Amino acid sequence: MQIQIKGVRVIDPGNIEGIRDIRIKDGLFEAVSEPGQLPDVAEASQDVNVIDGQGLIGVPGLIDVHVHLREPGQEYKETIETGLKAAAAGGITAVCCMPNTNPVNDNAQVTAFILSQAKKVHAARVYPVGAISANLEGQKLNDIADMKKAGIWAVTDDGMPVTDSQLMRRTLEYCKSLDIPVLVHAEDKRLADGGAMNEGLPATVMGIKGIPNAAESVMVMRDIALAELTGARVHFCHMSTAQSIEAIRAAKAKGVRVTCETAPHYFTLTDADIPAYDTNFKMNPPLRSDKDRAAIIEGLADGTIDMIATDHAPHAEDEKQVEFDQAAFGIVGLETSLGLSLDLVTRGHLTLIQLVEKMAKAPADLMGINNDIVPGNRADLTLIDMDTDWIVNPDAFVSKGRNTPFTGRSLKGAAAFTIVDGRIVYTRSSSF
């Protein structure tokens, strides 16, 4: 199958910015040239898909480095198939799946299983992330090299953060020698103390136990110190507080090898936006104060925050239609991420180039892959329609999860086509 895209505005930071014709063949970019330079496709070839790129923006395939696909073990929430298709519908060509499945991705067999399931699906790619410790219990290091051979590119204990500082130090040293990054869900569980939303006035009014900013930032500070000690690569997941951003900014200035991500909800919503006990606004870390939201936007703008990831966490309805303190943490994000992030451009916080860096290039750099739009590279490409207006409707989600706080929100901009491995895996229908 071949794809020819005519006259699309390409934004590939550091590589291309301008109108191009693109030809894709056998899964690769075959030609990328100034408009009108490509010879017309032979009339005879039936299987050429021609896309009129006018009005669209072509960017390197978007990558989401923090996604929960739930398979194996919790297929009622999401499967690898539904998750990867949801990603494609959101313009995302690759996702990194977290290891907290059942069984946990703490050995090469589970990694291989995930990759083989993903192979059956024509949608986004998957890059599995392995667990640091056996069964996420924070006791014993897994066979990380073995998992790396099977296909993981990073390790994390995500929601079961490593409390033991010595285990963390050894993990960093070990992963440094394997040259893979360690992803950190920064949370001191004792400080979070079973809280269900941000500690602050809204939590006090609602009588909900609060999670202080410090529950996140103390662990960010600890792991910056350990990154400095070991020289390993540390990546902080879903940053939500001003203090964490401040600490990471200082660490980067000092030359410590740290990177970080935030999620769209942290630059879009605050704890004051939570409608009375609406469990679709409950996630971990929680929605913070307006001061934190502003600090997140500032961190994105000045480069302290390298990338945007969703922390896509689908849950069944039953797990959300319960008391607030008992409801599951997490919201879905794959299908709203691009629309919400484009809002940063609309409001002038980021340029489009910066946004492409945060949603496509920086994740690729972290993962050690090259997703430049150049001949010979694998053809992963997102074509964005910047002008389409749409309203978030969970019933229309491809994901099994409906747990979003953005129901009814008007967004501008969406993926028109998602291309993975040289095949169109998603086309936005005009009915939207």
Place this chain on the structure above:
Amino acid sequence: MRFTKKDILDIDSLTREEITYILDTARGMKEISQRAIKKVPTLRGKTIVLFFQEPSTRTKLSFELAGKRLSADTVAISKSSSSIVKGETLRDTVRTLESMKPDIIVMRHSSSGAAYQVAKWVKCAVINAGDGTHAHPSQALLDMMTIQEEKGGFEGLKVSLVGDISHSRVARSNIIGLSRMGARVTVCAPGTMIPMGIEQMGCTVAEDMDTCVTDADVVMMLRIQKERQGSLLFPSEREYAALYGLNPARLALAAKDALVMHPGPLNRGVEISTRVADGEHAVILDQVTNGVALRMALFYLVSGGTKHADSN
């Protein structure tokens, strides 16, 4: 005035006028409890379900008597008899209850916001009898009724509230209600029991107990939960009593005619000394008496009654 609220979920959703109207109605109801035949036919044929997921004797009894004195049929289900223990969700439980067509569900639950959620899931009236650390509107209203009885009103009164504010739904409801009615509320507790942002709910935080109690017109003590001893909130009952207990010496700092209140049950010798609890300033038992009248008023009002209870 017409009272149009379907549910009583917290104090925050009641206007000053609505609070006044509830208190006026409750005063009328109080007279019924003083009769030889303590029963009027007002709510005959109405069914009230008392759904208490959390243990409670006093509040449940008070609601039950209130319903019976208005001739409603009251049915109580508790955690052990409800299928919640068998893993049924709250939503399923209350929708099952509703299918039996009660007119009012009174509910107590250990999760903040549970009454809010239930009110969304069912069509009948919902009265919150305490949800987690969020709200306990009937307690705050009976406290206000007691203060109004003794003091004539709220404007300018200094009310001191001492105890575990963080974990107290009674404190939250009283802070909102009393400040809305014009009282000045001051709270006091160790820093471990003062939640973030509490000042913005309409109170000031005193730095110590003496400052808090000085010149107070009302001293409201909160029950300290003994099981929290040693849980990092406070080291020991002995130290807590020394710093935050209400004893005669401290009470002497308050206004001459100060009221001493407590939602019960008392921890004598911890947050309140026996001499104060049984002394002339204490209106703790009046609070209990008023509780029945106040809850009768709530039943009457959410059932659509808009006329003064006297007209019965």
